[in-house]
Amino acid sequence: MSRAVMYETFGGPEVLELREVPEPHAGPGEVRVRVAAAGLNPMDWILASTPEAAAQFGITVPSGFGYDFAGVVDEVGDGVTGFAVGDRVHGGAMGRAVADFVVVTTPADALFHTPEGISDEVASTLPVAGLTAAAALAAVGLRSGDTILIGGAAGGVGVFAVQLAKLAGARVIGTASEGTFDFLRRLGAEPVAYGAGLGGRVRTAAPGGVTAATDLFGTETAETALALGVPPERVSTIAAGPNPPGGVRATSGVDAEPDALERITDAILAGRITVPIAATFPIENVRDAVTLQAGRHVHGKVVITL
Incomplete structure (x- = not known):
């Protein structure tokens, strides 16, 4: 037995x-x-x-x-x-x-x-969180120089998404509760509180604008990104169901690139991801x-x- x-x-x-x-x-x-x-x-x-x-x-x-x-x-x-x-x-x-x-x-x-x-x-x-984070960033075509808004940045998927985005050369603004702000700063994100008024707080943090977003919790971050003028094709969600708001891209770990997990483990071994x-x-x-x-x-x- x-x-x-x-x-x-x-x-x-x-x-x-x-x-x-x-x-x-x-x-x-x-x-x-x-x-x-x-x-x-x-x-x-x-x-x-x-x-x-x-x-x-x-x-x-x-x-x-x-x-x-x-x-x-x-x-x-x-x-x-x-x-x-x-x-x-x-x-x-x-x-x-x-x-x-x-x-x-x-x-x-x-x-x-x-x-x-x-x-x-x-x-x-690694399998779910790492691959989901990689897929969420790939869905928005993240590239060096982007400013990306990550919703739910302190969660299990978020910790990978923040670090992968930083490795890609992006500036990361992450939504979270205030109790996680120091934790997120250590990962390289600039934290903002989620909830009512999120759009205003993001504008203050990034007066030059946000160029991409991924919502790892629900729809608040995706809806805020759209309201801030981010094109739908540069916004992804993982937990909004098959029909997310405003035509943004729904994705999951099954959509990750074949070598995504190997790249993550290589980065962990190199000390670039914790x-x-x-x-x-x-x-x-x-x-x-x-x-x-x-x-x-x-x-x-x-x-x-x-």
Whole structure:
């Protein structure tokens, strides 16, 4: 037997249970990973609490929990190439990541080698947040000299978007709560408070104008950017649904360029990107971890360790 976080009904953190489950094994074309860490994302608790959202991803109850994971390959099925027992890896497994073992199909599922020098905890934060940030910036054609407005800049995706934008040579103005301002300044962003009057605060911070924007939380930043005269094709959203306001570009991690994750890990190894891990929790305390992450006020990423 092995352990996995499961839920039988949709709801808040209270529905999550650590259960004994039959130990899975790798079949043909599959790889089994002994999970060491699982990074949490807003998507995880949204899917566990919202049947309509879960249905869009084919998730029904009972279900496992989480997507991002990192660990070590410990079984390789027939026909698998590119992975061997003992390889350190990170990747994604929808509704299955927070468990002792994850079985993934190669190459259909997302699975990447973890470079030496990157911990499992850091690697487990990368697939969703890193790829989503890269896609959000690529969607607006970010280039050196841009002034970009990033909504939700202190969140799990935001910390990557801010740093990737700075590496691209852009000036970054990030919306956040005032309690995160010092944190954002350390990442290289110029913080402004979200909420009513955002447009005026952005004008004050960037009197020369904003040339691009990405909204990582809802629609406030996208709508503000449009009102400030940013063309719709230079505004992206990740959490506004398939029909965002004003014809701006909806995107997600699946739209990231093929080498995006490799570029991010290279930048981490070179010290050009830091990955702020706000908190780690043992798998037994998964409810506490999700409660913290779902509060939307955490600075960086929350990670489950196994």
